[in-house]
Amino acid sequence: xxxxxxxxxxxxxxxxxxxxxxxxxxxxxxxxxxxxxxxxxxxxxxxxxxxxxxxxxxxx
Amino acid sequence: xxxxxxxxxxxxxxxxxxxxxxxxxxxxxxxxxxxxxxxxxxxxxxxxxxxxxxxxxxxxxxxxxxxxxxxxxxxxxxxxxxxxxxxxxxxxxxxxxxxxxxxxxxxxxxxxxxxxxxxxxxxxxxxxxxxxxxxxxxxxxxxxxxxxxxxxxxxxxxxxxxxxxxxxxxxxxxxxxxxxxxxxxxxxxxxxxxxxxxxxxxxxxxxxxxxxxxxxxxxxxxxxxxxxxxxxxxxxxxxxxx
Numbered sequence: 001x002x003x004x005x006x007x008x009x010x011x012x013x014x015x016x017x018x019x020x021x022x023x024x025x026x027x028x029x030x031x032x033x034x035x036x037x038x039x040x041x042x043x044x045x046x047x048x049x050x051x052x053x054x055x056x057x058x059x060x
Numbered sequence: 061x062x063x064x065x066x067x068x069x070x071x072x073x074x075x076x077x078x079x080x081x082x083x084x085x086x087x088x089x090x091x092x093x094x095x096x097x098x099x100x101x102x103x104x105x106x107x108x109x110x111x112x113x114x115x116x117x118x119x120x121x122x123x124x125x126x127x128x129x130x131x132x133x134x135x136x137x138x139x140x141x142x143x144x145x146x147x148x149x150x151x152x153x154x155x156x157x158x159x160x161x162x163x164x165x166x167x168x169x170x171x172x173x174x175x176x177x178x179x180x181x182x183x184x185x186x187x188x189x190x191x192x193x194x195x196x197x198x199x200x201x202x203x204x205x206x207x208x209x210x211x212x213x214x215x216x217x218x219x220x221x222x223x224x225x226x227x228x229x230x231x232x233x234x235x236x237x238x239x240x241x242x243x244x245x246x247x248x249x250x251x252x253x254x255x256x257x258x259x260x261x262x263x264x265x266x267x268x269x270x271x272x273x274x275x276x277x278x279x280x281x282x283x284x285x286x287x288x289x290x291x292x293x294x295x296x297x298x299x300x301x302x
Contacts, residue, residue: 010112
């Protein structure tokens with residue numbers, strides 16, 4: 001017996017919210033690690049940002 | 061640190077690195093509290109339990125519009141001051157705004173079916189909200205079409221400013237036209253028509269969604285700055301190779 005009327009619509013709405021928020025968070029987190037990885041690879045190859053080079057020169 | 065100092069990308073990165081984990085934690089706590097309040101709030105005397113969809117639908121609608129508002133301010137920053145962080149803000153905000161607007165449309169349909177007897181009707185509020193979603197898709201497509209970020213930013217800024225016309229249309233559509241969608245019930249002259257036991261959980265959920273938006277925006281802006289650093293280094297790599 002359905003104790004809460006239209007429970008299926010309420011559950012579907014909350015399910016949709018969970019999916020949308022999960023997709024947004026995953027997009028942001030995965031993109032962050034992808035960009036960090038790409039930057040680290042380029043820096044390993046000797047291509048550094050000007051700000052990073054200036055910082056290294058100051059430390060030296 | 062003054063707000064204006066954050067306009068510098070390096071300072072912004074330091075701020076975002078420190079703020080995002082804290083904001084994420086507070087957002088989680090606020091969502092847990094908001095959902096517990098929403099679930100224990102009484103049913104509406106007419107709509108019954110389906111009023112629980114409002115705790116998602118209304119904040120998603122507000123955030124969809126707020127995000128375009130943020131993009132509109134960023135568009136002015138791009139066109140008037142040509143500030144790179146304005147471009148970054150506009151690009152990072154678009155997918156987030158699109159997601160909130162999509163959530164508004166989906167939850168609205170799921171709320172409409174039991175209340176109106178239909179998932180969709182071409183009334184002014186629903187149609188103007190759908191137009192906002194299509195505008196978000198157009199902005200995302202434009203960012204991807206133009207390769208040079210500064211050229212893309214200017215084209216997107218113009219589209220964003222033109223699209224901002226849709227915001228007052230969405231807001232006042234229920235006043236200007238005869239719509240199936242209910243009239244304004246929260247922010248209206250003469251006060252809200254919603255009883256406090258339902259209104260307070262709605263505000264808590266709206267605060268949680270707003271904090272989620274701020275957290276995601278800061279994190280997405282940080283990603284966009286990193287992406288531009290990667291692009292600059294790849295161009296340097298390509299020029300040295302040729």
